[in-house]
Amino acid sequence: MRRVRSFLLVSCCLIFISLSAQTKKIIIKAGKLIDTENGKVLSDQIIYIENDTIKAVGNNIPIPNDAIIIDLSKATVLPGLIDCHTHITGQPSGDYYGDIFRKTPVDDAITAHIYAKRTLDAGFTTCRDVGSRGLVDVALRNAINNKDIPGPRLLVATFFIGSTGSHGDLNGFSPYLNFEGPKEMNGVANGVDELRKQVRYNIKYGADVIKFGASAGVLSEEESVGAPQFTQEEMNTIVAEAKLWGKKACAHAHGTEAIKMAVKAGVASIEHGSILDDEAIALMKEHGTYLDADIYNDEYIMSEYKKLGYPDKILNKEKLVGQAQRESFRKAVLAGVKITFGTDAGVYPHGWNAKQFKYMVKFGLTPMQAIQAATVNAADLLGWKEKVGSITVGKWADIIAVTNNPIDNVSVLENVQFVMKGGVVYKNEMTK
Ligand code: ARG
Secondary structure, three states: OHHHHHHHHHHHHHHHHHHHHHOOEEEEEEEEEEEOOOOEEEEEEEEEEEOOEEEEEEOOOOOOOOOEEEEEEEEEEEEOEEEEEEOOOOOOOOOHHHHHHOOOHHHHHHHHHHHHHHHHHOOEEEEEEOOOOOOHHHHHHHHHHOOOOOOOEEEEOOOOEEOOOOOOOOOOOOOOOOOOOOHHHHOEOOHHHHHHHHHHHHHHOOOOEEEEEOEOOOOOOOOOOOOEOOOHHHHHHHHHHHHHOOOEEEEEEOOHHHHHHHHHHOOOEEEEOOOOOHHHHHHHHHHOOEEEOOOOHHHHHHHHOOOOOOOHHHHHHHHHHHHHHHHHHHHHHHHOOOEOOOOOEOOOOOOOHHHHHHHHHHOOOOHHHHHHHHHHHHHHHHOOOOOOOOOOOOOEOOEEEEOOOOOOOHHHHHOOOEEEEOOEEEEEOOOO
16 A cells, blocks of 8 residues: 555656646746836846746746746847738739639648748737638638647638628629639628528638628729628628627728628727728727728738739729728727727738838827737737737737837837747747
């Protein structure tokens, strides 16, 4: 009996020793640290990480002697950035019709990992991906979670839900041409019953969030850019069904009426939000709806999309919303609408996500507020407040660093030199 007991004791000790030997301990010495929760810049902070989690932060915390030390004492350290509007599985190749008709989701699947890596290297450790083809987003998210490939943490929407003839449908071609794949994989649905089924289908196959087209759009061939494309009842149905399954919904919406309808339906965020009037702004405030406006996008579309083979009717639609969207953004900021950070990367090259910060500052935010939009606010929108968005105890160790202080010049975020996600360093041009 005594032998059994001492055997148990010895094995318990061994298990304990090997467990603690497996604990990876990291200390980051941060010259400056952006406290996104309180909107402050702190000096000479130490971050203590065990495995993938932040365990302590402060200027006087003990340094375990078996910890790996990462010296960022000459840098500004901040939480990993969050982009709430990406299409990370693709970007235009320069052949508009070729991309639509000759590529399949398999093509997207082959290249998606490249874009995921570029996005992570740019300092974006989390993205909400709001629409892709063929469940490539689900496969990408899972491969990243399994650590098969590097990339940001992803919350994905699977299929964009749109009505017949909408921004999410394929328009402008003869009805005698039939391009339909598996029905639900088009995301085209109408009426309460079909919409409930589509939401369920998306969730069944892996959606973390539901995205639908409340209004027409730019990069599609229907006539309007901002007209509503669902009835109020249809929008209510989509949001209610998503909620039933514990998911939030977001709405693509450029036009004023569609924005108001989607807000009333209860979406968590308005994507684009191009043409806001006072009533729309008041409604967003009342409902606590986030504005997720891609206000760098116009720059790239107007300078590159003609060369990329996009038809004039699309470029003409962009002219109707591009500048108006920025003015709407300014008004929303002044009125105190909740602002998050979403770029629509995929319309422009992945990895360029941070170019939007400059525009957010130009159109009304302070650099600190722009950073908060891409960290604490984004985390709140995603329902991940406890996990990401700040360098605080208990959160995942998603940490980036830049040489200069982005509070002085927010554009320095376009060149992130250190990226850690979940305690793993993916990029370090700092301590070389
Ligand atoms: N995906 C959006 C659409 O096609 C892009 C809008 C880009 N334009 C802009 N000004 N944000 O509608």
